[in-house]
Amino acid sequence: MGADLFEIGVNTAKLLVIFLMMVQIVPLLVWVERRGSAYIQNRFGPNRVGPLGLTQLLADAVKFIFKEEFIPDKNRRFIFYAAPVVALIPGALAFAAIPLSIPISVETFELFGQSWGPYTFLFQGYEVGIGIVFVLGVSSLGAYALLMAGYGSSNKYSMFGALRASAQMISYELALGLSLVGILLIFNTFDFQQIIDAQKGQMVIAGNALPLPNWGIFYQPIGFILFVIAVFAETNRLPFDLPEAESELVAGYHTEYGGIKMNMFYIGEYGHMLVASGLMVTFYFGGYNLPWFLPQAEELIASYGNVMAAVILHLVFLAKVGLFLWIFVWVRWTIPRFRYDQLMDLGWKTMLPWALANTIITAIVVFWMRS
Amino acid sequence: MSNELLFAILLQAPLVGFVINGVRFQSKDYKFAGILACSAMAISFACSVILSSRLLSMDPANRHITSTLFDWISAGSFNAEVGFTVDAISAIMILVITGVGFLIHLFSVGYISHDERPSKYFAYLNFFVFNMLLLVLGDNLLVMFVGWEGVGLCSYLLIGFWFTDREKAAAGMKAFITNRIGDAGFLLGIFFLFMEFGTVNFQDLNALAPAASLLSWGEPLVLACLFLFIGACGKSAQIPLYVWLPDAMAGPTPVSALIHAATMVTAGVYMIVRLNSVFMAAPDVMMIIACVGAATALIAASIGVCQNDIKKVLAYSTVSQLGYMFLGVGVGAFMPAMFHLMTHAFFKALMFLGSGSVIHAMHEEQDIRKMGGLKKALPITSFTFTLGWLAIIGIPPFAGFFSKDEILWYSFASDRGAPFLWVIGVIAAGLTAFYMTRLMALTFWGKSRVPADVHPHESPATMTIPLIVLGVLSVVGGWIGIPHVIGAVLPGHPPNLLEGWLHYSVAKITLPQDAHVMEWILMGVSLSVAGLSAIFAYDSYVRNPDRPERLAKRYSRLHNLVYNKYFVDEIYFGRIINPLIEASKGLWVYIDVNFIDKATYQASGFVKSLGSSVRTLQNGNLQTYALYIALGAAIALSFIMG
Amino acid sequence: MAGDSILFYALSFLIIYFALGVLMNPNPIKAAFNLVLAMVGVAGVFFHLQSGFLGGVQLAVYAGAVMVLFVMVLMIFDLKKERDAFSQGFLGNIGKLLAAGIVVSLVINNVILSSDLQLATSNAAKAESGRDTTKILADLIFTEYVFAFEVLGILLLLVAIGAVSISRIKGGTHADS
């Protein structure tokens, strides 16, 4: 808990900034998605409004806000309105728990005739000791937004979309959780900060330094693949976008939504992607760390000072996350949608056994290495 | 491996076999079932060997391995644990049970191959072995009793294995019910022992018993021994409870070999040997045991002379040999009794398996009058059977000679023995030689009387290998217990290994020293009686096949009496069972209907009327029931907290 | 300790409010959403009591998975209008309320009166940090309570099979009624 006004103020501002970061990344991503799809499909995409069509986003925002509101004719108005807001919560809460860079230390200073500090501000919304468990718990609440949307819309397509979405999410949550157990066993902690710290430097196996960064993906390749697939399913994006499959369900759970409410679902979805990419980077690609042949956090602090180092590493983190966000877009326009039975088969009959096997083998190896 | 683990594997291997085969009881895959059961037995046998070798390396005076699993019953001063002990006595038993058991399982694979329910058969057989091990290894009477009942159950199940045949099912029931009489006695014996000593643990009992030695009638200890002996009579088929064993031959022949010759029926002997110090304190009961044993040996042998069913002959022979063992324990010859138990297990299992092989070859024909001259058709069976025959009639150096002779010598010379017991023993030995030779002659020698449509053939290897192994054992099995007098004249002076092994485990009995001449004379007498009678039988059934007819005609009354087994079954039915049934019917018609039923009806009517008045409470609504629970919780809470 | 008590009262208010929502809301789906929020509140209590792992599990398993099942089932049923949401019968309901009142008043009364429980106040517990508890928890589960843990594993397996087979049952004696 904050000790004095300054600390409380900074922490609050930090939370706000992180939330805004999540919200503001959406227009950018929409642009990337549209341009990217156009590029993949060999067409132009938005290129009229502003340079490279970048201000298209502003126009879109204005359009969304001023669109006429549509309300279904049933006594479910509260749930209908609540759903888009609920859609924002899990992504925001989860994203705020991921460390985006090294902590910033502030020395004692004088302000308003008072002496403040010293402080250490974490470069993340808040720290939870149990890190990933919290993130998994919060993001599993995401299903409710879809369920509420489906129920509040009083529409059969919406309802089907919601049911599909929630079934899909609880099916893949198992594989998601299990695929992470391997990495947790290796790093022996739930805490993000410790996981990132453990991935510093060069990979060393049995005393031999290998020309690889000490990243989770090289320890858990199968876990990474499973995690990526499960995360795709959790975000309800192609090839797992059955809840909003337009050829079957019009637009699934957000059939009845328009305008800013629709936009909030978008923000929720992209927030989910952001969290997923952040987790991938944190668990499998060394978080904000640079590879071993580039300067590490301590050297950066020594040469550029704490704040600059934090900014540089934050940019590194953002670059890695951006790469994965691009992969999300890329996959969306490359792989066709699954059939529903294929989806369930993949989740229960392929992913779960593989994740279990991966967990068990990792546990045995870890036990053997430690004893 | 730790001892606990060995015990666990030893006991659980057959149990696992039972469970697996029991679960897949409908399967007809006799190979899988057989391999499973046999491997379970092989594992058990290996464990037995390891345990015994560990015993061998221990200090002879304190030779036992104990493993306590958990407290079973703990009530007041009474405390029974589920614990297992292997010592010199039980080591012999577990070796015999698992070793001979393994051979018999192996034999069964071939024997049961054409049956409908092989899995069930092997499941029962494994379960029997488990219970038998429980009986033998249990370190107190209660665990032994569990095993005791368990083997009884398995015996019942296996005798009635072909239960579609009413007669066989009835034989199973007869065995079970007769055993129940003995079991009741056994249980009473346990109660009396507990009353007297306050413990049921064997070690404690044997340690406490000598303090109260040489008691007269009416003492709890004497009664306890008497009741325990009744239990032993039931299980080990002694007069007057022997009638079930010949009928038990209705079961499959390997079962007869395993349960009704080698292992289960010796449980009574084993129990008395285990409690030898207790029995030594009651000399009158020991005398009764000796007399019953001798009488059983004689009477069963005499019945055996006139039987025509190959398995019945062997069954009466078993009863007779068990009589020998009881004669042995009765005169304090615990070591020779265990010795005879072991050698008998070898040669009787061999002969039963041999008869099984014969029956298999003769297409389920058991009447020896329709056999003869099978020596050529069944060379291995015939040869091994001959070894068993030589062993049982006591021809040196075959196994039976040493053990039987030891028993006879003890019965003559020990301070608990008497010459008349020896005389009976020798007569019985002569009869044994006679009927066994008769069996050999009618089955394997002489002219063939096989019906023309039967073509006897030698059995497959799974059946002949056990025969060969048991044949070897029947020859050499006796060499571990060569008596001192014989050992003294043999080159190399082989010691009496068995006596050394059991030295600290059984009570001492006073034997006359320096009576070697007497011992040699007695040995010679019994040997010559047996030999002469064997020669007479050979002469009667091979040389002059019409002589038995003539003799039977001349002594027709005696023949009739013996042929009909002294009318024991008829007497039991006429004098005991039927009167009991009549009396029970009377009780049913008068007492039960008029008093007990009426009382029950009235009580039920009362409860019914009471129930109908409160049945509205049960209105089928789940929430009303929940309300009852909540109210109950509220009331309970107000008692606790209010 | 003002922050502590403010957080406690806020969480208590949320939990009780949404629990009452479960009880009072005649629409089962809305009742289920209320229950979800109550459970999130309970998870908050767990976090507040420095049992972060349990809080996370509460969110992921309870709120996230179990309640999704409830809502899904309710949606599949698509009950038009809840008929008689509450049990009728004046006497019975009085009895039910009475029983509940007795239970709660007895417990509260005893909790307040008891001196034994008063011993442990919020000042007593400070030492545990979230992650350490998780490790102790894991140690306990895999040593002292490992049998119960395995039994629960078997139970879950049986439940999975049982639930599938029960929900697949068709027909039966009352099929047409």
Added chain:
Amino acid sequence: MLTVDFVNIGLNHYLILSAIVFVIGMLTVLLRRNLIVMLMGIELMLNAVNITFVAFSHYNQLVNGQVMVFFVMTIAAAEAGVGLAICVSIFKRFKEVNISLFENLRG
């Protein structure tokens, strides 16, 4: 004389919270007629019990209570699974999950 400390939050406050939630769950089971809502009442009661476990565990500094919560959650998940399966099969037959319609076992 009752003196209740409203400011310093201690074990007692959590116990009272748990008692209230428990009774609300109990009343849900007793009063609501929808089978699934009754199941939800049971979940509420289990949650109330979990609060006491965690509170005791926190204030006694013993983690054993949390192990119990772990187990209770597992049991609750199992119970919910089977309960919902039963509800589904009941609904399939009767097209209704109102408990007042299922009084066939009247005595």
